[in-house]
Amino acid sequence: MADASFQPSRIPGFATVAVLAFVCLYLPIFTLVAYAFNAGTSIAVWEGVSLHWFARAWENEAVKSATLRSLLIATTASAVSTAVATLAALGTTRRAAYHGQTFIYVLINQPLMVPEIVTAVALMIFFGVIKQWTGYQGLGYLILAHTAFCIPFAYLPIRARLEGMDLSLETAASDLYASNWQTFRHVTLPLLAPGILAGAMLAFVISLDDVVITEFVKSGGQDTLPTYMLGQMRRAITPEVNAISTGLLGLTVILLTAFFLLTRKKG
Template structure:
């Protein structure tokens, strides 16, 4: 008998389970997008097709304010996180193995393993003591908290890129009397840029949609777009929230598509 390679798709019921999983994941999102074009106020009753909720959301001054604040925090936090993650990735991949390197790797990725609520409470206690001592109540706390939480998200693609890079060119640069900085600037950094860009986008998306840490760290009047939407839903769910969610979904899809294109292996 001819040998048949194993394929999970041949398992009885595999296709049914796959369809159910995808339906559970994407049907709610599809319904959200569809009802963002509902002409009526209800989110459950279709009353006709209309774009009216998008201008309503755009003309809402509070929505513009929290959106600008969210983009500002996400941009600054992702830049900080990516810079730190790049240095950490270089430190853990471009040096000889030392004792404790596994511990260092675990500590860098610790926010991914610890429940987010634990990190949020820890940051609340830490920043509360600083607020009492300094009296400062600005966005610096949110930016710092988001940057710290986003470091492992930026670190993973950057480290993966470094581990997949051939060190021959770096060694050749050193043989040609390039200083470590020259070798990094002209050889390592250009080759590493796709990983850095991917880490930056992943950190940006993670910061942009964070709710738990933001709720614990923010001061009064520092709502971001996700926390604003959460507050609106607690009062009443309107199609305006659907429109905002759809635009946020579109931005996330664009960034994740770019992330995939940057990190996929080329033949």
């Protein structure tokens, strides 16, 4: 029988391994942020503190265009994927168990289990056929691709919120002759709102940071901020890339902090 008092933190060397893991994980990030403020042109030689590269990135029209495109795609994809994920979560939690429910749950979360490169190649082939049929080369493909990929990320916090909600209030509303829509509008939706917002923010971050799917699906002149940065690194790396990375990192940290605050259990 397992010892209930067993604590992994008491294993000899646990603290050392944990510290090394955090150093390997976060030291490169801290180094990137520090060199974003480097006054010189080298990404490895410190030449003083300056905001020059942030100003240069701000004045770069290509960066502005890629940023606006990224925000447009991420906002639209997160909104659509959250709406679909909400309906899916309601359909898999707010009804009696039915045959195939587990299969549907696995199907929704399939993109989380399949390597992203596989999803990217599949989407590239699928949209490539549509492009040949229609001749359309717009951002719609990127939005649809990001939406499909973000659905499971939005689904998980929404489903978790639903599973933690007491059914008694919804039952009471039905007993008071509220219709299904009235129950959803006035009881379920207000209680579910933090989960929906958390799912939307997580989907937004996933879409904003995506590189692999974007790189495979996008057409010419449709660079997002991450793919623009990847292209710059293939040519000539300057601290401007560090500055852009720092700004993207800051936005991601803010959104993930808000996600944590919304999903943590109170009390």
